[in-house]
């Protein structure tokens with residue numbers, strides 16, 4: 770499948786954090802009310818991302834009727850959200866808090882409502898605070914991809930980054946103690 774994302778040639782390697790989820794274990798939600806992974810998000814994907822071998826993760830997403838875009842197929846924005854979420858678990862394997870600064874999707878084939886898509890993401894490398902990732906969506910054969918995504922995440926200091934916004938969170942009551950000096 771075609772992708773024009775240019776992966777820098779001078780990326781550094783990185784190692785899995787000693788306390789990161791082991792292969793086969795869920796990576797865990799970064800926010801219980803996150804649209805992508807939150808188990809308590811009233812609307813959302815409720816994706817459960819699992820650590821793979823090395824610096825990889827995967828998740829399965831059932832494509833249900835509310836995800837429809839074109840007749841009978843998934844909306845590209847939903848697939849994009851799922852990619853962002855799954856690739857966003859890679860920084861956690863490195864023990865880092867990070868947010869997306871760049872997300873690029875190449876859509877190769879329509880994805881049918883009723884199917885279950887597997888999203889598989891891997892670390893490409895790091896460069897200073899930047900974390901480069903790639904992901905593939907498929908129906909069981911990773912070599913027969915439906916779509917490919919690339920994303921760049923940048924590490925942040927969680928409290929600093931979210932302090933001006935945390936009061937807007939549905940879970941503000943739970944977060945407040947962590948943000949009070």
Ligand SMILES: CCCCCCCCCCCCCCCC(=O)SCCNC(=O)CCNC(=O)[C@H](O)C(C)(C)COP(=O)(O)OP(=O)(O)OC[C@H]1O[C@@H](n2cnc3c(N)ncnc32)[C@H](O)[C@@H]1OP(=O)(O)O
Nearest residue numbers: 799857866867868869870871897898899921923927928947
């Ligand atoms: C109790 C506490 C709880 C806290 C718990 C936290 C949990 C962890 C939450 C995770 C949540 C994930 C959720 C899902 C994924 C989202 O949905 S994330 C949401 C969408 N993303 C955002 O809102 C990010 C908005 N952007 C920003 O806030 C700022 O750009 C950032 C990320 C803080 C970076 O700003 P900065 O610190 O000033 O850094 P800056 O020097 O501009 O950039 C750093 C590097 O990134 C590069 N860069 C910046 N933008 C780009 C770009 N668009 N393309 C390529 N490179 C870029 C820069 O060139 C620079 O590179 P180098 O100079 O090292 O080569």
